[in-house]
Amino acid sequence: MSRIGVAFDKARADGRALLVGCMPAGFPTVEGSIAAMTAMVEAGVDVIEVEIPYSDPVMDGPVIQRASDIALAGGVRTADTMRIIEAVAATGAPVVTMTYWNPVERYGVDVFARDLASAGGTGLITPDLIPDEADEWLAASDAHGLDRTFLVSPSSTDARLAMTVQHCRGFVYATAVMGVTGARARTSDAAPTLVSRARAVTDLPIGVGLGVGTGAQAGTVAGYADGVIVGSALVRCVLDAPTEADGLAALRTLSAELAEGVRNPTR
Amino acid sequence: MSADALAPVAGPQPDSAGHFGRFGGRFVPEALVAALDELDGAWRTAMTDESFRAEFGALLRDYAGTPSLLYEARRFSAKVGARVLLKREDLNHTGAHKVRNVLGQALLTKRMGKTRVIAETGAGQHGVATATAAALFDLECVVYMGQVDTERQALNVARMRMLGATVIPVTNGSRTLKDAMNEAMRDWVANVDETHYLIGTAAGPHPFPAMVRDFVRGIGDEARQQCLDLTGGLPDAVTACVGGGSNALGIFHAFVGDEAVRLYGFEAGGDGVATGRHAASITGGSAGVLHGTRTFVLQDADGQTLESHSISAGLDYPGVGPEHAWLHDTGRANYLPVTDDEAMAAFELLCRTEGIIPAIESAHALAGTVALAPKLAAELGREPTIVVNLSGRGDKDVHTAGDYFGILDKER
Numbered sequence: 001m002s003r004i005g006v007a008f009d010k011a012r013a014d015g016r017a018l019l020v021g022c023m024p025a026g027f028p029t030v031e032g033s034i035a036a037m038t039a040m041v042e043a044g045v046d047v048i049e050v051e052i053p054y055s056d057p058v059m060d061g062p063v064i065q066r067a068s069d070i071a072l073a074g075g076v077r078t079a080d081t082m083r084i085i086e087a088v089a090a091t092g093a094p095v096v097t098m099t100y101w102n103p104v105e106r107y108g109v110d111v112f113a114r115d116l117a118s119a120g121g122t123g124l125i126t127p128d129l130i131p132d133e134a135d136e137w138l139a140a141s142d143a144h145g146l147d148r149t150f151l152v153s154p155s156s157t158d159a160r161l162a163m164t165v166q167h168c169r170g171f172v173y174a175t176a177v178m179g180v181t182g183a184r185a186r187t188s189d190a191a192p193t194l195v196s197r198a199r200a201v202t203d204l205p206i207g208v209g210l211g212v213g214t215g216a217q218a219g220t221v222a223g224y225a226d227g228v229i230v231g232s233a234l235v236r237c238v239l240d241a242p243t244e245a246d247g248l249a250a251l252r253t254l255s256a257e258l259a260e261g262v263r264n265p266t267r
Numbered sequence: 268m269s270a271d272a273l274a275p276v277a278g279p280q281p282d283s284a285g286h287f288g289r290f291g292g293r294f295v296p297e298a299l300v301a302a303l304d305e306l307d308g309a310w311r312t313a314m315t316d317e318s319f320r321a322e323f324g325a326l327l328r329d330y331a332g333t334p335s336l337l338y339e340a341r342r343f344s345a346k347v348g349a350r351v352l353l354k355r356e357d358l359n360h361t362g363a364h365k366v367r368n369v370l371g372q373a374l375l376t377k378r379m380g381k382t383r384v385i386a387e388t389g390a391g392q393h394g395v396a397t398a399t400a401a402a403l404f405d406l407e408c409v410v411y412m413g414q415v416d417t418e419r420q421a422l423n424v425a426r427m428r429m430l431g432a433t434v435i436p437v438t439n440g441s442r443t444l445k446d447a448m449n450e451a452m453r454d455w456v457a458n459v460d461e462t463h464y465l466i467g468t469a470a471g472p473h474p475f476p477a478m479v480r481d482f483v484r485g486i487g488d489e490a491r492q493q494c495l496d497l498t499g500g501l502p503d504a505v506t507a508c509v510g511g512g513s514n515a516l517g518i519f520h521a522f523v524g525d526e527a528v529r530l531y532g533f534e535a536g537g538d539g540v541a542t543g544r545h546a547a548s549i550t551g552g553s554a555g556v557l558h559g560t561r562t563f564v565l566q567d568a569d570g571q572t573l574e575s576h577s578i579s580a581g582l583d584y585p586g587v588g589p590e591h592a593w594l595h596d597t598g599r600a601n602y603l604p605v606t607d608d609e610a611m612a613a614f615e616l617l618c619r620t621e622g623i624i625p626a627i628e629s630a631h632a633l634a635g636t637v638a639l640a641p642k643l644a645a646e647l648g649r650e651p652t653i654v655v656n657l658s659g660r661g662d663k664d665v666h667t668a669g670d671y672f673g674i675l676d677k678e679r
Contacts, residue, residue: 055571056445056557058452059296065439078569101294102556106570128294128559132284153298155459160300178298179457 002147003094004122004170007046008205008226017222017262020207021045021255022098022231024053025084026076027067028238028247034087036238036251041093043252044259048088049125049229052081052099059100059127061182063232067239078107082119089120096149096170098125104137113140123147123170131167138167149173149207152198154190165202171227172198176210183213183233192224218261228262279523279590279599285473287593293472294556299452302459307474309379314481323374323482330403331359331366333485337493337654342620343633349640350652352502354490354518356659357625363659364483364514365396369465371482373400376463383407383462387451389416389444390580390663391423393467398432400465408432411450413443416580423663441574444584448558468511469588472559476588480516487521490654498652503643504529507656508631509602510546510582512591514658523599529643532591533635535577536604546575547604548587549595557586563595578607578667579627581659609634611671614661626659627667633657 001009011018021040027033037048053068053076060068081097089095097116104112104124116124123146129137131150141148147170152161155178165172176191177184191208198206207227212218214233221228237254241247285291293303313319327333336355344351356364376384384406388394394410401408410427414436417424427434440446455464469479487505494502505522507515509532522528537545545551548563555564557572565573565585577583594600610627613634617625625633636655643651661668669675 055440056449058449058558059456061453062439069440072571100556102564102566102572103570105556106566106568127296128556130293130295130297130300133292133294151297153296153300155298155301157301160297164297175296175298177457178459180453 002122002170004047004096004147005205007094008171011046012226017225017265018046018205018207018227019044019218019259019262020047020049020096020227020229021234022049022051022229023235024051024064024067024071025081026053026071026074027235028070028244029074030076030080030084032244034084035248037088038091039248039251040234040255041088041091043255045093045255047094047096049231050081050085050088050095050097052078052097052103054100054103057100059180061180061232063235063239064181067235078103082115085116085121086119094122095120096123096125096147097121098127101126101129109136110140110143113144113146117144117146121146123149125149125173127151131164134167141169151175152194154178154194158197161197162201165198165204168202168204171205171207172202173229174198174206174208174225176208176212179210181210181231183236184211191221195224215257215261218258219264219266222262222265223267228258230258281473281477285477287476287590288596289554290561290592291473291476291589292561293559294561295472295559296456298456299459299472303472303474305379306375309375310474310478313375313378319374319378323371326370326374327367327485331370333359333367334489335359337490337497339497340621343617346616346620347637347640348644348650349636350650351636352494352497352652352654353657354486354654355657356486356514357623357629357657361396361399362662363392363396363626364486364517365393365467366399367485367517368467368479368482368513369396369400372463372465373404373406376406376465377404379463381461381463383409383458384465385409385411385451385454385462386465386467387444387447388412388467389447389583391416391420391427392581392659392663394432394434395423395426395430397465397467398427398430401432402430409454410434411437411447411454413437413441413447415442416444420580445572452558469513469516469590470511470558470560470562470586476560476590479513480520480590483513483517484520486514486517486656487519490518491521494654501525501528502654503647503651504531504639505654506531506533506632506636506639508582508628508658509534509587509591510584510628511586512588514656516588516590518654518656519594519600530594530600531635531639532600532602533605533631534602535579535582535631536606537576539606540604544576545604546577546583546585548585549591549602550604554592560589562589562592563587578610578671579631581626581628582631603635605631605634611668613637614668615672624661625657626661627664629656629658
């Protein structure tokens with residue numbers, strides 16, 4: 001079983017959901033992003049999702065777009081992301097990587113998988129790669145023992161849902177709303193239905209993302225999902241902070257609140 | 268002729284998942300797959316539906332004003348050293364070939380029961396065309412346009428608003444066409460139930476490249492027959508400009524099976540491909556994934572999209588339709604860059620010899636033709652016949668061109 005799978009099992013045994021926290025690599029700087037992700041782990045985030053910044057992130061809302069732009073303007077390279085993953089993996093927390101497809105294809109799919117595995121990454125979340133187009137990634141992830149997390153959506157048909165989860169390994173990413181990343185005032189009504197539809201066709205743990213930003217929302221999602229995925233709300237802590245130290249403090253506070261939330265599922 | 272603009276013809280087709288060789292396909296969030304499947308189904312059904320074809324054909328004829336003329340440009344020909352036949356898409360309603368695509372997609376939007384269309388636009392031409400079709404079909408219309416573009420194309424913003432569309436300036440990324448496309452994609456993911464994303468070129472995820480090609484294919488079908496009627500034979504070459512590439516595919520498609528007819532796509536070479544300031548994705552880019560499809564992309568060593576540069580806003584895009592990438596791979600069509608200066612020289616030549624002000628996009632096709640003519644004449648040992656897709660008119664470019672030629676009176 002993958003390291004992510006072990007972490008999900010442990011959380012499940014503790015009667016809680018797993019907390020996945022996302023941060024773009026190289027935001028605000030390479031060292032700054034390592035510090036941010038380390039702070040998140042120390043404050044109770046179970047799994048770190050490192051997003052590779054991309055020039056055209058169509059699944060991301062304004063907050064992650066801005067953070068990605070800052071990272072790219074700072075000159076972050078894909079090779080830097082590998083270094084960041086290695087540093088964060090050294091904290092002991094599993095590290096999953098979220099990436100749009102073109103940076104992987106440009107790096108070389110098999111070489112990317114090899115380098116990711118040797119950096120200690122567990123696998124990829126691929127927001128714009130569906131299994132239909134993923135032959136090369138299926139082969140590379142098999143060859144290098146990496147997890148594959150494809151997205152399922154409220155609009156996925158039953159047939160696509162079944163096909164997609166069949167190609168997943170590690171966990172499944174259920175997008176809670178029809179839309180892009182970004183914290184929202186209300187949690188989604190569509191998500192519980194989607195999670196139960198997915199459960200009907202897979203035993204893999206299911207993480208829910210998009211729109212979760214507070215401890216209370218994390219608790220609500222923890223009531224029906226195995227994992228709670230938070231991105232924009234965490235990124236905003238760093239984005240809005242006047243200094244790096246303030247950003248890390250805000251990040252610690254929110255991480256702890258979210259960690260509390262996943263331990264108090266609302267059922 | 269336009270009454271059966273969608274009649275099946277032999278020609279290259281993608282596989283059922285929209286792959287043109289190693290290009291095309293779907294690189295999109297799962298959330299959009301259901302909508303793309305729905306669109307694919309609606310398009311395939313429409314293509315074989317007599318009533319859809321009749322309705323589309325009638326719109327093209329009565330509203331858009333097609334078939335467009337094939338005009339023998341004698342004075343231009345004499346300067347160029349070839350018999351040049353201009354396919355006058357500039358005379359269509361809204362001033363370009365794009366009206367064919369928006370009418371087809373707007374008709375499909377109605378058929379799918381959707382009430383809202385969104386579009387991306389660079390210079391504003393596709394936005395204006397979409398706003399036009401939305402007004403005609405009583406659809407809500409939202410157009411995303413980079414903030415840089417809304418400022419330099421204020422008149423087109425006003426045109427869209429006059430037609431009832433909402434124009435949203437896009438302030439993220441490079442604030443140009445590619446970012447407008449990202450923003451439209453995000454809107455679509457969030458509102459896909461009632462919204463159709465009316466993509467303006469033969470790019471994007473399947474079925475858009477093949478579907479858009481089918482809607483504009485009448486250009487070539489008409490031109491082929493008109494050339495036969497006028498000259499008694501097929502042309503030696505067909506030329507067009509290539510940004511996303513819909514006008515080029517529209518005119519190429521009917522000729523792909525005619526092996527003796529050479530096909531030339533002229534990309535925007537900007538300041539010259541060697542300078543890095545250009546929009547020539549095939550000549551100066553590499554295979555990659557952008558905006559939902561695998562194609563040639565201007566990108567850096569990490570796969571980050573590079574900004575494109577062209578005097579022509581309509582060609583200023585860092586990707587190209589996947590069918591072009593494939594026609595390039597197979598060698599069936601040739602793709603060459605044309606610089607800003609070459610395009611503007613041809614722009615001026617057409618103005619002065621024929622009294623026709625072309626779109627700067629189309630001026631790239633004219634410039635490529637100017638360069639091609641002597642080579643083709645030498646190779647054939649006679650005067651070649653070349654059909655040029657004059658894809659749009661230059662009214663929108665008067666300010667840019669006036670600036671370029673330094674003929675605007677100084678502000679007092």
